[in-house]
Amino acid sequence: MSKKIVLAIIAVITLVACNNKESDANVHITGNIKGLSQGKLYLQRIQDSTFVTIDSIIINGDSKFESHINLDSPEMLYLNLDRGQTKSVDDNLYFFAEPGNIHIETTLQHFFSDAKITGSKNHDLWVKFDSINKRFNEENLKLITKRLRNEVKPNQATADSIEQAYQKLLKRKYRYTAHFAVSNANKEIAPYLALSEIADINTPYLDTIQKSMTPEVAKSKYGKMLNEYVKKRKEIEVQK
Incomplete structure (x- = not known):
């Protein structure tokens, strides 16, 4: 089997896996962090008094992001920003997520205080x-x-x-x-x-x-x- 065919199969499997993940999800989160060009986002929940990551998103050149997750019921979630080499006390924001489309608008400078979340009645x-x-x-x-x-x-x-x-x-x-x-x-x-x-x-x-x-x-x-x-x-x- 040629290398091109193997890569094509892997690409198809990856695409199918991603599509399955999105089809199983009942919460679609989109957002934009103005001023952020590089970093990593961790979407977390509290489980047994510990933060557990349910999704991670790499930011590289585009400040916009999205995540597809599944929730059994509305729940308070936490979005943690890993800035890389720089640190800040303003690296975590929380929001009450629920099934549907949720949008988060914020800035790199004031990640928590500038956050505007829409799409969740809770x-x-x-x-x-x-x-x-x-x-x-x-x-x-x-x-x-x-x-x-x-x-x-x-x-x-x-x-x-x-x-x-x-x-x-x-x-x-x-x-x-x-x-x-x-x-x-x-x-x-x-x-x-x-x-x-x-x-x-x-x-x-x-x-x-x-x-x-x-x-x-x-x-x-x-x-x-x-x-x-x-x-x-x-x-x-x-x-x-």
Whole structure:
């Protein structure tokens, strides 16, 4: 068999494999990283508390990229940028992926902060939630600063005041998150927020979110995780 024929067969096999991969996929991700001419992208998910790569993309001359993956249900994914020799603290962005077409527009200079993701209703809700959640985080940082200053010259009255302010802030954040989750219980972001943002909230709140989920959401990855988590929480509380 000649070398040309062998190469032709390999090319056909590779093409078929790629076509099969795309036909099996239910999520089509396209994107553009302005300013990037060379590097590597890693599309990752969290599995057993560890980042696991589900796709890798080489960037060489063209800042545009695409990926075809399959998801059983909507899931928070992470796009990590390997710049090569240069490093940056801004090399990772996360987005709530779901079946369909998702587009990511961002820049090399501000990979995370400039990112605009379209095509995912769950991600749209995440952006809406995060805009308010950032305010809670900013208030918390101010309290942390006050706490650190008070440690230099300890004052019990000031310490008590800071702790009271922190507890009030925490209640506000938890109630807002629980309300947001219940209000959007027809989307997978509801159980995700319950698990990632308020997992240690009082069980009745988690129970309300769980019971508010639609049957489809309850069968999703995060829906199943929330159901199992609430079940275990209740079992532990009964034993006490």
